[in-house]
Structures are given as structure tokens and as C-alpha cells.
Amino acid sequence: MQADVQRAKQGQGASNRFLTFYLEEEVYGVHISDVKEIIAMMKTTPVPKTPAFIQGVMNLRGNIIPVVDMRLKFEMPSxxxxxxxxxxxxxxxxxxxxxxxxxxxxxINVDDEHLSLPPEFGGQIDTRFIKNMAQYKQKVVMILDLIALFGDEELSMVQNLSKTASDKG
Structure with missing residues (x-):
């Protein structure tokens, strides 16, 4: 899979290439340029006093990386x-x-004509974290806006976990 990510980044027309993944039955996508690698599940170390969606941190080849449980972030059961x-x-x-x-x-590679803005559901449902909806084969893929998903404060906190954990190490 790592090789697939690297090939996809180097491919032509990378502007509309997305890595897709499942949470329950829903398909989500992130821009391939944001993806560094994909690894098997590994042990994480919990960090006290962090939101429930933060699984903890992991040591990946000497780098301390915060880990987010996307199910909990989307308020799905863990x-x-x-x-x-x-x-x-x-x-x-x-x-x-x-x-x-x-x-x-x-x-996946999605042509511009198969990308659309997310539908508006009114004030009750927050869709700010969905950048686009992509039609791919027989599926609709929700393309995530990762910065909007967290907001500035949460993103800062998550990103600071790696610095804090590595500074203490």
C-alpha cells in the first residue's frame, strides 16, 4: 500500500487523487498529497487530559505521532x-x-465534473469538514477538509502532542 501512495503522488493529474477509507459503511477520502503512509494498527500510549477521540501517541521510527480515532471524532461507537x-x-x-x-x-482519480460541493442541511448538521462529494463508480465519497474537521484549537492541541511527547522523551 505504501508503494501505491508513492505512485499515486507521482502520477499525472494528482490534483484530484484521493485515498479512500471506510468508517462503518461510509466511504471517506483525503487528498493523496496529505498522505505520508499507511501502516497496520499498532500500540499507542494514552495521553492524560486529552479529548476521547485522541487515542494517544505512537513511536514510528523515532517520531512521536499523535493518533486520532476517526470513529470517535465522528461520534461513532468505538x-x-x-x-x-x-x-x-x-x-x-x-x-x-x-x-x-x-x-x-x-x-482514486476523480475528474472535476465528478466533484461537487457538499449539500447544505441547515444549521443543525455540521458539514464544514466535508470539502467535496466525489462520485466514483457507484459510490459517493466524502472528501474531508482535515483542517476544518479539527478547527484551529483542536488541531493545535493534537499537533502539540507530538512536540510535547518528543520533548519529554
């Missing part, structure tokens, strides 16, 4: 890791964050 559970390592503002997902699907 489940123990399954056979296909993976951690997608994302780079945001030059910091790495791990996202636990149920299953990584594939790298």
Missing part, C-alpha cells in the same frame, strides 16, 4: 481493532498525525 484496521499517517501544516480507520480502500 470498536476494537479488526483485521483491516489501519492508521493513515497524514501531514498537516508540516506535522504528522495518525488517523485510525476501519479499512483503507484505494487511491
Amino acid at each position: 470498536i476494537p481493532p479488526q483485521m483491516y484496521t489501519a492508521i493513515v499517517i497524514i501531514t498537516l501544516d508540516e506535522k504528522q498525525i495518525g488517523f485510525i480507520v476501519d479499512k483503507v480502500e484505494e487511491v
Whole structure:
């Protein structure tokens, strides 16, 4: 899968290439340029006094990386890791964050005409974290805006975990 990510980044028309993954039955996507790598689920170390969606931190080849349980972030029930559970390592503002997902699907290429803005549901439902909706094969993929998903304060806190953990190490 790591090689797939690297090939996808180097491919032509990378502007509309997304890594897709599942949370329950829903398919989400992130821009391939934000993806550093995909790894199997591994042990994390909990960090006290952090929000429930922060699984903890992990040591990946000497780098301390905060890990977010995307199920909890989306207010879905938490489940123990399954056979296909993976951690997608994302780079945001030059910091790495791990996202636990149920299953990584594939790298897709979506033409502009198959991308649309998310529907507006009114004030009750927050869709700010959805950048686009992509039509791909017979599926609708929600393309995430990772910065909007967290907001400035949460993003700062998550990113600072790696600095804090590595400073103490």
C-alpha cells in the first residue's frame, strides 16, 4: 500500500487523487498529497487530559505521532481493532498525525465534473469538514477538509502532542 501512495503522488493529474477509507459503511477520502503512509494498527500510549477521540501517541521510527480515532471524532461507537484496521499517517501544516480507520480502500482519480460541493442541511448538521462529494463508480465519497474537521484549537492541541511527547522523551 505504501508503494501505491508513492505512485499515486507521482502520477499525472494528482490534483484530484484521493485515498479512500471506510468508517462503518461510509466511504471517506483525503487528498493523496496529505498522505505520508499507511501502516497496520499498532500500540499507542494514552495521553492524560486529552479529548476521547485522541487515542494517544505512537513511536514510528523515532517520531512521536499523535493518533486520532476517526470513529470517535465522528461520534461513532468505538470498536476494537479488526483485521483491516489501519492508521493513515497524514501531514498537516508540516506535522504528522495518525488517523485510525476501519479499512483503507484505494487511491482514486476523480475528474472535476465528478466533484461537487457538499449539500447544505441547515444549521443543525455540521458539514464544514466535508470539502467535496466525489462520485466514483457507484459510490459517493466524502472528501474531508482535515483542517476544518479539527478547527484551529483542536488541531493545535493534537499537533502539540507530538512536540510535547518528543520533548519529554
